[in-house]
Amino acid sequence: MATFSIDIAGAAHSLREATRTGNLIAPLRETFPLITAADAYAIQRTNTEHRVREEGRRIVGCKIGLTAKAVQAQLGVDQPDFGMLFDDMGFGDGEPVSMEGLQQPKIEAEVAFVLGRDLDMEKPGHADVIQAIDHLLPALEIVGSRIADWNIRFVDTVADNASSGAYVLGSTPKKLSHVDLRLCGMVMTRRGEPVSVGAGAACLGNPLNAVVWLARTMAAVGQPLRAGHLVLSGALGPMVAVNAGDIFETRINGLGSVKAVFETEPTGRQLT
Amino acid sequence: MNRVEELAEQLDAAARDAREVTQIDPEGHLSLQDAYAIQRASIERRVSRGAGRIGVKMGFTSRAKMVQMGLSDVIWGRLTSDMLIEEGMATSFVRFVHPRVEPEIAFLLKKPLSGHVTAAEALAAVEAVAPALEVIDSRYRDFKFTLPEVIADNASSSGIVVGPWTDPREDFSNLGLTMSIDGRVAHVGSTAAILGHPLRSLVAAARLSDAAGEPLQAGWVVMAGGATPAEWVKPGQYVSIEMERLGGAGFHMEN
Numbered sequence: 001m002a003t004f005s006i007d008i009a010g011a012a013h014s015l016r017e018a019t020r021t022g023n024l025i026a027p028l029r030e031t032f033p034l035i036t037a038a039d040a041y042a043i044q045r046t047n048t049e050h051r052v053r054e055e056g057r058r059i060v061g062c063k064i065g066l067t068a069k070a071v072q073a074q075l076g077v078d079q080p081d082f083g084m085l086f087d088d089m090g091f092g093d094g095e096p097v098s099m100e101g102l103q104q105p106k107i108e109a110e111v112a113f114v115l116g117r118d119l120d121m122e123k124p125g126h127a128d129v130i131q132a133i134d135h136l137l138p139a140l141e142i143v144g145s146r147i148a149d150w151n152i153r154f155v156d157t158v159a160d161n162a163s164s165g166a167y168v169l170g171s172t173p174k175k176l177s178h179v180d181l182r183l184c185g186m187v188m189t190r191r192g193e194p195v196s197v198g199a200g201a202a203c204l205g206n207p208l209n210a211v212v213w214l215a216r217t218m219a220a221v222g223q224p225l226r227a228g229h230l231v232l233s234g235a236l237g238p239m240v241a242v243n244a245g246d247i248f249e250t251r252i253n254g255l256g257s258v259k260a261v262f263e264t265e266p267t268g269r270q271l272t
Numbered sequence: 273m274n275r276v277e278e279l280a281e282q283l284d285a286a287a288r289d290a291r292e293v294t295q296i297d298p299e300g301h302l303s304l305q306d307a308y309a310i311q312r313a314s315i316e317r318r319v320s321r322g323a324g325r326i327g328v329k330m331g332f333t334s335r336a337k338m339v340q341m342g343l344s345d346v347i348w349g350r351l352t353s354d355m356l357i358e359e360g361m362a363t364s365f366v367r368f369v370h371p372r373v374e375p376e377i378a379f380l381l382k383k384p385l386s387g388h389v390t391a392a393e394a395l396a397a398v399e400a401v402a403p404a405l406e407v408i409d410s411r412y413r414d415f416k417f418t419l420p421e422v423i424a425d426n427a428s429s430s431g432i433v434v435g436p437w438t439d440p441r442e443d444f445s446n447l448g449l450t451m452s453i454d455g456r457v458a459h460v461g462s463t464a465a466i467l468g469h470p471l472r473s474l475v476a477a478a479r480l481s482d483a484a485g486e487p488l489q490a491g492w493v494v495m496a497g498g499a500t501p502a503e504w505v506k507p508g509q510y511v512s513i514e515m516e517r518l519g520g521a522g523f524h525m526e527n
Binding site: 180182183184185186187189192193194197198199200201202205237251253 | 448517
């Protein structure tokens with residue numbers, strides 16, 4: 001008799017091994033043709049639990065992915081996804097990031113939201129989220145994929161912790177009331193050349209919409225966002241491939257700037 | 273009539289009658305100098321019919337576009353009074369061949385500006401900045417052209433819409449913007465897409481227009497170049513730009 005169950009633990013293990021060894025894997029949708037979005041989130045959850053229990057890592061927040069219309073169209077979905085952020089994924093402004101432990105890295109500029117209150121009510125709305133946001137920071141997210149050649153569809157990226165890798169945060173907190181989140185201009189440069197340009201509106205029309213989607217989703221799955229949690233909004237402009245030695249700086253109007261420095265030699269702090 | 277005059281007449285007629293033409297130089301024999309001579313002669317014909325010169329437009333100001341076209345410099349075109357579309361009002365689709373629109377930032381000059389100027393000198397000549405839309409409408413069939421051909425065709429320029437003017441002394445190097453069709457966002461970008469800083473486009477405009485013997489004048493408008501890819505416009509659509517801090521502008525494309 002044919003079996004319709006997906007080997008959640010096996011798929012989770014293969015993603016962890018790809019992270020550890022750098023040997024990238026085939027798309028999960030090819031290995032498990034019947035895989036659903038729920039299966040993909042189950043695989044992600046399995047690895048989250050493994051990382052917390054077995055590796056001693058701490059959850060510090062969430063990232064939102066697939067927030068650009070063009071990217072959603074490319075993957076054939078009409079909704080974003082989320083992944084978990086762990087303490088050791090974070091880097092400070094200009095702090096060297098090692099290329100070791102990053103898989104096929106790409107970089108994108110985002111808004112980081114830091115919450116001052118729990119969002120543990122049922123179905124949180126815009127007003128709840130606005131009240132819960134303590135401050136904003138400019139951020140660069142370094143995404144990565146354990147799936148060879150970034151050959152991903154929705155289930156592949158969801159299972160792979162929303163293709164997360166690392167992130168760099170700016171250091172000067174700003175209040176929500178001081179930023180035009182929808183129209184804030186964003187430019188990311190490499191060696192002084194603009195390599196990605198956009199604005200807040202590129203992220204679900206307004207990055208706040210992405211945070212509300214996340215707050216509702218996390219409340220619905222019984223893991224509400226908490227005071228102190230960090231939320232990465234999703235990209236304000238196109239992502240760019242990262243090479244060893246690259247230095248990227250992004251300026252987001254109203255939020256200031258943040259710089260990501262990638263080491264040429266394996267001297268920077270590594271992701272565990 | 274020499275070859276330059278002949279081609280200028282052909283392109284002027286195509287622009288006037290909103291009629292497409294085949295490529296004038298598909299093999300690429302024209303030099304850039306020839307191309308600008310054709311543009312000048314073509315615009316002179318338009319001016320002799322009563323249109324006024326109101327400024328210049330800059331083109332290929334995004335690094336990506338320059339690389340795509342294999343260019344080392346930006347290009348420019350001449351703005352004439354008949355290209356103005358009043359903000360919030362309508363223009364007619366029949367005026368165009370196959371119009372596209374792109375969001376830009378516009379400069380209004382309070383002083384003449386010519387030659388090799390510094391960014392500081394350029395800024396000192398600016399009275400105000402505004403969100404703007406440019407209708408680009410290549411007269412060539414299928415929007416297909418070589419670099420000399422697009423220059424001869426006035427850098428595809430065919431209409432401008434300018435929003436509210438604002439004091440230029442606050443930083444405008446990275447203003448976020450959206451361009452919408454019928455209220456739906458079609459493109460998102462920032463003024464930083466224009467050579468990294470739109471002021472660099474004005475510096476280039478001063479240099480290039482002076483070299484052509486037509487230095488920038490007080491009261492002229494300089495369109496700095498597209499901040500996002502262009503979007504096709506169909507009859508009946510409303511096109512608008514919204515820019516961080518500077519406000520918006522829009523126009524109706526009527527049948």
